[in-house]
Amino acid sequence: LLFSLCRFAELTSEYPERRAVISYDFKRERFAGVHRRALRYPEARFRFLGSEYPAQNLERASEGERKVREKFESDPYGVHGELKQKLYARDPFVQGARYTNSCPEIQPLMRHSGREIFAGTLPWDKHHVER
Numbered sequence: 001l002l003f004s005l006c007r008f009a010e011l012t013s014e015y016p017e018r019r020a021v022i023s024y025d026f027k028r029e030r031f032a033g034v035h036r037r038a039l040r041y042p043e044a045r046f047r048f049l050g051s052e053y054p055a056q057n058l059e060r061a062s063e064g065e066r067k068v069r070e071k072f073e074s075d076p077y078g079v080h081g082e083l084k085q086k087l088y089a090r091d092p093f094v095q096g097a098r099y100t101n102s103c104p105e106i107q108p109l110m111r112h113s114g115r116e117i118f119a120g121t122l123p124w125d126k127h128h129v130e131r
Contacts, residue, residue, distance in 0.1 A: 001035045002110075005124070006103040015123040018045045025050025026062045030069040038076035038117060039109075041124055079113045 001021065008016045019041060021031045032048040053061055075083050100107050105123045112118045 001031065001041070002039055002106070005039075005041075006106060009105075009123070010102050018047070020047040020049060022049045022051070024053045024061070026053055026058065026065050030065065030072060034069060034072045034076065038072075039124075040117065040122055045124075075115055076117060077112060077114075080115070 001019070005015060005019065023031060028048050028050050032046065036043065036046050071081075071083050072078060075081065078084065078087055100110050108120045109118050109122060112120075
């Protein structure tokens with residue numbers, strides 16, 4: 001979610017006024033709840049569009065999602081323990097967060113390593129921010 005906000009800013013020189021996420025419906029609470037709250041993105045400007053998941057696999061997928069969501073609830077930025085290991089596994093060449101240079105407005109958020117919600121200023125704190 002954070003990286004899509006920054007990519008939008010890279011391409012348009014401003015942060016989006018609204019944001020929509022499309023994913024499986026069973027992931028709604030993690031994206032519309034946990035991740036959106038961690039970024040303090042305004043709920044009124046956020047929309048989650050859920051699609052159905054194959055019924056024969058839904059119970060297993062939902063259980064896996066519940067476990068992941070619980071981890072993010074206690075570690076909103078995924079920078080500790082198992083979530084940190086997963087993050088590093090997705091960056092095999094140790095390039096780090098790509099957007100720290102192109103989106104300097106969110107560098108403090110990207111460097112935040114606490115379990116508490118980031119309290120600094122964010123570009124979307126205002127309705128429309130030009131870069």
